[in-house]
Amino acid sequence: MRVAVLTARYGSGHRIAARGVIDALEHFGVEYHLMDMVDEGGAVERISSAIYEYLMRRGHTLWSLLYDSRLLASGPMRRIYALLMRRLAEELKEISPDAVVSTHFLTSLAAVMYGRRAFTVITDFSVHPLWVWEGTDRYYVASERTAEEPILRGKDVRITGIPLRKGFWEPMAKDRARAELGYPQSSKVVLLSAGSYASVKVEPLLRILKREGAFVVLLAGRRESAYRRFKRLLSEEGIGGVVYPFVDFVPKIMAASDLFITKAGGVSVAEALAVGLPMLFLDNMPGQEEMNARIVEEEGAGINARTVERASEILPSLLGDEGRLGRMRESAKRLGRPKAALSVVEDMLR
Numbered sequence: 001m002r003v004a005v006l007t008a009r010y011g012s013g014h015r016i017a018a019r020g021v022i023d024a025l026e027h028f029g030v031e032y033h034l035m036d037m038v039d040e041g042g043a044v045e046r047i048s049s050a051i052y053e054y055l056m057r058r059g060h061t062l063w064s065l066l067y068d069s070r071l072l073a074s075g076p077m078r079r080i081y082a083l084l085m086r087r088l089a090e091e092l093k094e095i096s097p098d099a100v101v102s103t104h105f106l107t108s109l110a111a112v113m114y115g116r117r118a119f120t121v122i123t124d125f126s127v128h129p130l131w132v133w134e135g136t137d138r139y140y141v142a143s144e145r146t147a148e149e150p151i152l153r154g155k156d157v158r159i160t161g162i163p164l165r166k167g168f169w170e171p172m173a174k175d176r177a178r179a180e181l182g183y184p185q186s187s188k189v190v191l192l193s194a195g196s197y198a199s200v201k202v203e204p205l206l207r208i209l210k211r212e213g214a215f216v217v218l219l220a221g222r223r224e225s226a227y228r229r230f231k232r233l234l235s236e237e238g239i240g241g242v243v244y245p246f247v248d249f250v251p252k253i254m255a256a257s258d259l260f261i262t263k264a265g266g267v268s269v270a271e272a273l274a275v276g277l278p279m280l281f282l283d284n285m286p287g288q289e290e291m292n293a294r295i296v297e298e299e300g301a302g303i304n305a306r307t308v309e310r311a312s313e314i315l316p317s318l319l320g321d322e323g324r325l326g327r328m329r330e331s332a333k334r335l336g337r338p339k340a341a342l343s344v345v346e347d348m349l350r
Helices: 013-027 043-058 060-069 075-095 105-114 174-181 203-211 224-237 250-255 266-274 288-298 308-319 322-335 340-349
Strands: 002-007 031-036 099-102 117-121 138-141 157-159 189-193 215-219 241-244 259-262 279-282 302-306
Touching (some): 013 266, 031 075, 075 105, 099 340, 105 117, 138 340, 174 250, 189 203, 203 215, 203 308, 215 224, 215 250, 250 266, 266 288, 266 322, 279 288, 288 302, 308 322
Parallel strands (some): 002 099, 138 157, 189 215, 189 259, 215 241, 279 302
16 A cells, blocks of 8 residues: 655644654555655745745734635635645656545645545644545544534544654653753753744743743754854853754653743644643734634643733743642643554554
8 A cells, every 4th residue: 555645834733744644654564655735846835835934923913814714715715726736636646646645734635636535634623624625535633622623514534633753652751851851850841932933932931931940942943043043042141951953852852841832833732732741822823823722721731821921921920830730731641642643544544
């Protein structure tokens, strides 16, 4: 059997979910072919990726208008997407896989257009209408609440969780992770993500964390300039901690942490839940990320501060309240699905 894995480089979550699927395919000994819509495409795909990056960094208001108006999922737009996906569907015919699994809503359309078994992994805890294409054989979703979304009513849905990389399948114990990474055992370890495009304003929080005596672990994303800037800031301010560029040992970093400050991307949330890591959300994209944050907050595994100012107010009391952090950890563990990738692929192969 041969499986095509489709994804798209808009942010990092869709690609990371695809990596989880690939890890599971390799685990089961299944031949696969990975295709990224942006990498495989031309100027239109690259321009649209750049536009999405701008919206993530500075265009939240515009994105909110587009998301809430449902313009992006309208009939005319769907016809445009079909034209854009024609080339990817033709490339699938040349590869001729037995099945296609997609981790991005537009590549899911290409999978349907290809005409064989088409599986869609929804990488958020809520569902935008663009995730749903007629002809999809099965949808894999994050949680029971996701499966209950009205847009999925009457569809073939499996509750598996969002596929995670192999490093999350067996979460490491906190003390061991800290020992291997060289983090202090006795301090609060706070993980901050600046986002794939360094769009989260973390500087005010760093000074608060210094005052609280926390050890800071900062993920700078893919921008080299952001990595250098954050390293300089920690050095100049005398903040105890470490800055990483885009790294592949995030499972170990999360296992070593006490709190994760981040925007609520679906895959990042699923990773934190897998290791029982409480979350504090800020700078969420309107629409899918804000919905992810709301769901996690209602389930008791995170707090949606929304703004840096509000997060700054919450942070000192949260770090000092071990009882609350403990309850959030338990809620996160209850919601986490570390082996979601194995569940997706095992079901798909059946």
